[in-house]
Amino acid sequence: MTEGLEEAYWSVHDGAAASATVPQVLARLPKITLLIGRLAWQADRRSTLTAVVCQLGSAAMAAFGLVASVHVLQHLFAAGPTPDRVRAALPQILLVAGFLSARALLEAAVAVAQARVTPKIRTELECEFLRLTAHVRLEAVEDPDWHDEVYRANDRGLFYARMIVGQVVSLLSAVLGLIGSAGVVSVLHPALLPLLLLSVLPVGAAAVGNARARFRSFKRWNALQRRVRVFSWLLLDVDAAAELRSDAVQDALLDEHHRLTVRIAEEDTRLGVGSAALDLAGRTVGGIGTGITYAALAAMLIAGWLPLAAGAGAVLAIQAGRASLTRLVEVGHLVYEHALWVDDLLAVQERCRGLLSRTSAVQAPGRVEEIAVQDVRFTYPGKDVPALDGISFTLRAGETVAFVGLNGSGKSTCAKLLAGLYEAQHGSVRWDGVDVRDMDAQSVHRRVACVLQDPVRFPFSALANVTAGAGTLTDVVPERAMAAARAAGADRVVAALPGQWDAVLSKRFKDGQQLSGGQWAKIAVARGLYQEAVLLLLDEPTASMDPPSEHAVYEAVLRGRLRPDQITVLVSHRLASVVACDRILVFDGGRIVESGSHAELMCLDGDYAAMFTLQASGYRTDAAEAGEATP
Numbered sequence: 001m002t003e004g005l006e007e008a009y010w011s012v013h014d015g016a017a018a019s020a021t022v023p024q025v026l027a028r029l030p031k032i033t034l035l036i037g038r039l040a041w042q043a044d045r046r047s048t049l050t051a052v053v054c055q056l057g058s059a060a061m062a063a064f065g066l067v068a069s070v071h072v073l074q075h076l077f078a079a080g081p082t083p084d085r086v087r088a089a090l091p092q093i094l095l096v097a098g099f100l101s102a103r104a105l106l107e108a109a110v111a112v113a114q115a116r117v118t119p120k121i122r123t124e125l126e127c128e129f130l131r132l133t134a135h136v137r138l139e140a141v142e143d144p145d146w147h148d149e150v151y152r153a154n155d156r157g158l159f160y161a162r163m164i165v166g167q168v169v170s171l172l173s174a175v176l177g178l179i180g181s182a183g184v185v186s187v188l189h190p191a192l193l194p195l196l197l198l199s200v201l202p203v204g205a206a207a208v209g210n211a212r213a214r215f216r217s218f219k220r221w222n223a224l225q226r227r228v229r230v231f232s233w234l235l236l237d238v239d240a241a242a243e244l245r246s247d248a249v250q251d252a253l254l255d256e257h258h259r260l261t262v263r264i265a266e267e268d269t270r271l272g273v274g275s276a277a278l279d280l281a282g283r284t285v286g287g288i289g290t291g292i293t294y295a296a297l298a299a300m301l302i303a304g305w306l307p308l309a310a311g312a313g314a315v316l317a318i319q320a321g322r323a324s325l326t327r328l329v330e331v332g333h334l335v336y337e338h339a340l341w342v343d344d345l346l347a348v349q350e351r352c353r354g355l356l357s358r359t360s361a362v363q364a365p366g367r368v369e370e371i372a373v374q375d376v377r378f379t380y381p382g383k384d385v386p387a388l389d390g391i392s393f394t395l396r397a398g399e400t401v402a403f404v405g406l407n408g409s410g411k412s413t414c415a416k417l418l419a420g421l422y423e424a425q426h427g428s429v430r431w432d433g434v435d436v437r438d439m440d441a442q443s444v445h446r447r448v449a450c451v452l453q454d455p456v457r458f459p460f461s462a463l464a465n466v467t468a469g470a471g472t473l474t475d476v477v478p479e480r481a482m483a484a485a486r487a488a489g490a491d492r493v494v495a496a497l498p499g500q501w502d503a504v505l506s507k508r509f510k511d512g513q514q515l516s517g518g519q520w521a522k523i524a525v526a527r528g529l530y531q532e533a534v535l536l537l538l539d540e541p542t543a544s545m546d547p548p549s550e551h552a553v554y555e556a557v558l559r560g561r562l563r564p565d566q567i568t569v570l571v572s573h574r575l576a577s578v579v580a581c582d583r584i585l586v587f588d589g590g591r592i593v594e595s596g597s598h599a600e601l602m603c604l605d606g607d608y609a610a611m612f613t614l615q616a617s618g619y620r621t622d623a624a625e626a627g628e629a630t631p
């Protein structure tokens with residue numbers, strides 16, 4: 001039933017580290033380190049510098065500690081009575097302790113610097129990502145490819161960006177540790193360097209195998225987890241609750257959920273057993289490598305190439321080197337894969353920058369006498385037939401104009417074009433002679449209020465739901481909100497709520513309230529009115545309202561507007577509600593085929609008159625018709 005969900009179409013980088021070769025991983029690590037370094041530098045220079053300096057210092061302390069340990073061994077293995085040898089070694093022992101303490105302090109400083117930088121990088125990336133995506137043009141948002149990319153970046157890129165800083169720090173520490181071990185070994189005797197390689201490479205190879213197996217398994221485990229989430233999310237969703245119960249779908253979902261969790265448990269066990277086997281194999285291979293190294297070391301000691309103390313020191317350095325390499329391999333794979341996601345996030349951000357709404361020094365005015373639409377043609381991306389095909393009309397301050405017409409005739413597209421959400425490919429929309437394409441898009445949006453048929457149900461307080469369109473959730477004018485609510489008939493909705501204006505309109509929160517579709521519509525109309533915009537666009541806002549509420553809203557829009565010079569555009573299929581509009585534009589196939597007042601259009605006896613008569617006849621009873629028939 002859910003096999004199709006196994007691999008999400010956007011999970012392009014999951015498990016990438018399992019298939020990358022070691023040279024591929026190694027080649028990318030410096031670039032990734034620089035990338036994360038740049039992000040860290042931008043987020044917090046001081047902490048980044050502290051982290052780098054302390055990391056280098058800690059690696060130096062580790063290397064000095066190793067050298068001091070060799071000196072301790074030299075004193076301990078020297079000729080003479082044991083108490084004298086121990087006394088002679090004491091300064092070096094204190095030095096080792098000093099280096100180890102300094103290293104611990106420096107590592108703590110790295111951890112503190114990292115704790116400062118990581119949340120800043122995450123916050124900056126997340127805020128920038130949301131800022132960019134929230135301001136991308138509507139046309140781009142409606143492109144499914146863009147949506148996939150953004151979802152991927154949000155789900156993965158931001159998540160791994162938070163983890164990768166610590167991983168890069170670990171990677172650096174492992175590289176520096178390995179360099180330190182190699183340095184100490186070559187100081188002891190240059191011939192020991194190949195021995196170090198002989199000892200660490202089998203361990204490295206085992207670690208590569210282990211890491212790959214874990215990534216492969218993770219990919220599968222993750223896919224299963226994602227599937228389980230779909231079911232638990234549906235089972236817990238408040239909006240789905242009624243339908244799940246009425247259609248008794250719960251048991252089907254629970255069965256599938258159980259089947260998947262059992263598979264996850266099996267996968268967990270398989271992972272654990274496989275990992276234990278690989279660990280054993282790794283240790284065996286590593287053990288053979290170590291055996292060969294120690295045999296070679298013994299041969300060098302016997303041949304007199306190396307003093308005994310240096311041999312013991314070499315063992316310490318080789319062990320430290322092996323630990324560093326194992327860490328390098330493990331973290332290197334993680335960094336490789338996670339960096340692909342971070343790269344992806346940065347690429348999506350860059351793409352969003354190219355899709356942002358237009359900015360300009362020309363701001364949309366707060367008062368407009370006339371909006372002129374001239375010969376506008378608009379075709380949706382990927383479509384051949386234009387949604388609007390050469391339309392022209394003028395809207396004047398204080399006017400209420402209705403858009404009517406058949407489904408798909410272009411009314412909503414025209415409203416969105418007026419709202420500055422789309423740009424015409426041909427023709428122009430001018431506000432008092434200024435083309436909206438020359439104006440700052442955001443300033444145009446601030447001057448236009450849109451109320452759509454399916455308004456967003458913000459999980460905020462009733463007050464914030466009415467005032468959200470003014471660009472702030474905190475700086476509100478309660479009297480204006482009250483006036484807007486009264487005009488939209490939302491005041492009675494608010495009065496009936498337990499917390500009134502403070503009531504949270506979402507069942508997801510404690511004491512949250514649930515509104516009906518019609519009540520939400522009234523809140524949305526109030527939100528539109530609250531903005532006191534230059535242009536108010538109402539796209540079938542009353543479709544779910546009861547007849548008295550609908551009547552009250554149209555009364556408010558036509559007569560009780562909060563701003564007398566506001567231009568109001570009403571898109572509606574209920575022709576009774578547009579009768580009192582100053583003008584009615586009739587759309588057909590992306591063109592305006594009729595224009596005039598209700599009386600003028602009825603006299604014209606064209607499409608509008610036909611639609612109006614058809615709707616009106618639906619309201620007549622047989623008795624009324626009979627009454628009309630009898631003079």
Ligand SMILES: Nc1ncnc2c1ncn2[C@@H]1O[C@H](COP(=O)(O)OP(=O)(O)OP(=O)(O)O)[C@@H](O)[C@H]1O
Binds near residue numbers: 381407410413587
């Ligand atoms: N986002 C979109 N992407 C592609 N085509 C679209 C999009 N929105 C609308 N269209 C198409 O544009 C044409 C006009 O649609 P529009 O929504 O403007 O009509 P409408 O008159 O408002 O219809 P309705 O009365 O059903 O709301 C239709 O053919 C529709 O399929």
